[in-house]
Amino acid sequence: MTVFNKKALKALREAPSPQKRRTILVVDDEPSNLLVLQRLLEKDYEVLTAVDGQDALELIQRLDDPERLQLIISDQRMPRLSGLELLKEAQTLVPRAKRMILTGYTDFEVVVKAINEVQVFRFMMKPFDRQEMRAAVEAALRAYDRAATPTVRFPHIVGRHPKLVHTLDLVAKVAESDAPVLVRGETGTGKELIGRALYDHGSRAQKPYVVIHCSALPESLFEAELFGHKRGAFTGAHSDRLGRIAQADGGTLFIDEVAEIPLVVQAKLLRFLQFGEFQRVGSDRVEKVDVRVISATHQDIPAMIEKGTFRRDLYYRLNVVEVTLPALRERKSDIPLLVDYFLKKHWKRGGEGRLAGDTLKILEHYDFPGNVRELSHIIERCCLLAESDLIGPNRLPPAVLMAYGAQLNRKEAPAEKPAFRFETLNNEVLKRVREEAKQQAADEVEKQFLTHLMAENGNNVSAAAREADMQRSYLHRLLSKHDFRTG
Numbered sequence: 312m313t314v315f316n317k318k319a320l321k322a323l324r325e326a327p328s329p330q331k332r333r334t335i336l337v338v339d340d341e342p343s344n345l346l347v348l349q350r351l352l353e354k355d356y357e358v359l360t361a362v363d364g365q366d367a368l369e370l371i372q373r374l375d376d377p378e379r380l381q382l383i384i385s386d387q388r389m390p391r392l393s394g395l396e397l398l399k400e401a402q403t404l405v406p407r408a409k410r411m412i413l414t415g416y417t418d419f420e421v422v423v424k425a426i427n428e429v430q431v432f433r434f435m436m437k438p439f440d441r442q443e444m445r446a447a448v449e450a451a452l453r454a455y456d457r458a459a460t461p462t463v464r465f466p467h468i469v470g471r472h473p474k475l476v477h478t479l480d481l482v483a484k485v486a487e488s489d490a491p492v493l494v495r496g497e498t499g500t501g502k503e504l505i506g507r508a509l510y511d512h513g514s515r516a517q518k519p520y521v522v523i524h525c526s527a528l529p530e531s532l533f534e535a536e537l538f539g540h541k542r543g544a545f546t547g548a549h550s551d552r553l554g555r556i557a558q559a560d561g562g563t564l565f566i567d568e569v570a571e572i573p574l575v576v577q578a579k580l581l582r583f584l585q586f587g588e589f590q591r592v593g594s595d596r597v598e599k600v601d602v603r604v605i606s607a608t609h610q611d612i613p614a615m616i617e618k619g620t621f622r623r624d625l626y627y628r629l630n631v632v633e634v635t636l637p638a639l640r641e642r643k644s645d646i647p648l649l650v651d652y653f654l655k656k657h658w659k660r661g662g663e664g665r666l667a668g669d670t671l672k673i674l675e676h677y678d679f680p681g682n683v684r685e686l687s688h689i690i691e692r693c694c695l696l697a698e699s700d701l702i703g704p705n706r707l708p709p710a711v712l713m714a715y716g717a718q719l720n721r722k723e724a725p726a727e728k729p730a731f732r733f734e735t736l737n738n739e740v741l742k743r744v745r746e747e748a749k750q751q752a753a754d755e756v757e758k759q760f761l762t763h764l765m766a767e768n769g770n771n772v773s774a775a776a777r778e779a780d781m782q783r784s785y786l787h788r789l790l791s792k793h794d795f796r797t798g
């Protein structure tokens with residue numbers, strides 16, 4: 312039998328609502344102000360308090376899950392650490408938490424700094440109105456939610472790094488409009504994915520979505536591919552054919568690698584963007600369609616304009632909104648999330664594939680010139696080659712292992728090797744220098760061998776010695792000789 316005593320009932324009544332799980336930190340050196348804020352907010356939120364900036368910083372550092380801190384409200388004038396100084400530090404410690412500052416009318420300089428340096432969500436002038444304060448807190452928490460849940464809005468775009476979140480915020484804002492968007496980013500950063508997201512979230516989502524990959528087209532076919540052709544317009548044109556633009560009528564056209572379009576075709580695309588008009592190859596008839604254009608490039612179009620290989624007027628037409636995707640090396644904190652996502656996607660056997668801790672660590676050291684696509688291929692390869700559901704570093708491609716080895720060994724990069732010195736040009740000196748050269752070459756070979764060996768074995772000396780069939784002590788000597796750090 313369950314007995315409900317008074318205490319249990321009270322606890323039940325006081326169980327935190329989902330809202331209560333939101334945590335707000337309030338900082339003020341004036342105890343009465345602190346109490347007012349605490350009372351105002353604690354009915355709806357979990358409120359932490361600190362009596363000055365330093366106290367607040369220490370509290371944040373002690374949180375076992377700093378992610379749950381969603382908002383910091385700080386007074387500006389406090390001993391030890393001012394509100395601005397605290398919020399600046401908090402930007403690094405809890406970058407996703409929204410920041411609000413309480414300040415007097417005269418602190419104009421603080422307001423300017425807060426805008427420029429700390430990206431404060433809102434200022435509240437003292438003394439504040441309770442109603443306004445509550446509304447500001449709610450608005451800040453809504454902004455937190457919008458920034459924190461890009462994957463809810465875009466389920467196929469994985470990542471939480473602020474740079475990606477910023478990009479996705481922009482995508483969400485412009486998806487509804489018909490404005491042309493130019494998506495920029497290195498190869499494999501997800502430009503096509505963004506094109507699709509713009510389409511899915513736009514008002515044309517039920518209409519056609521047509522893609523044209525310009526890098527795959529021979530120059531002679533661009534025009535016909537984009538605008539279509541009439542029968543007999545050129546050799547091989549056996550019948551009339553719709554171009555991609557006409558296929559996309561009412562919907563969206565995604566032009567991938569738009570910088571590849573030859574200059575003559577650029578002029579025709581410009582006319583289409585200006586007036587919605589085009590002509591098929593071999594036809595005099597002017598056709599009109601209604602198409603939203605999203606284009607993508609990894610190239611530096613302004614530099615192409617300077618060189619005369621891309622039209623400036625076309626660039627302005629395509630680039631009404633510019634969305635830039637960060638390279639994966641600029642958002643390495645997303646690697647574990649992406650790895651999980653791709654493991655689920657590519658693991659085709661029973662159970663669940665996992666990366667061993669070392670494997671993930673090695674991946675995080677790599678710069679991914681091919682960005683997310685490269686990571687996806689690496690995980691796919693791991694899944695194919697794995698012997699068990701725990702995937703070790705030996706399944707990673709050599710380029711990744713070598714990059715890791717090179718970093719381990721970068722402890723103190725030796726100064727550039729001195730050129731050989733021949734103090735006298737005689738046979739004795741030649742013999743001595745030749746010996747030196749042999750030694751240097753042998754050292755280099757040893758070093759490269761060790762780099763591969765240690766990377767393949769996750770920097771584990773015993774495993775490396777076993778693989779190389781060496782005594783552990785001998786391997787140790789070699790490693791110290793070459794100044795390797797081992798785990």
Ligand SMILES: Nc1ncnc2c1ncn2[C@@H]1O[C@H](COP(=O)(O)OP(=O)(O)OP(=O)(O)O)[C@@H](O)[C@H]1O
Nearest residue numbers: 467468469470497498499500501502503504683684
């Ligand atoms: N944030 C992401 N989350 C999940 N998958 C991603 C993400 N970014 C890219 N991908 C995946 O990586 C691969 C490459 O993406 P995409 O083709 O969109 O890149 P791209 O920038 O258009 O490349 P390219 O310039 O070479 O055409 C795709 O399989 C895509 O699904």
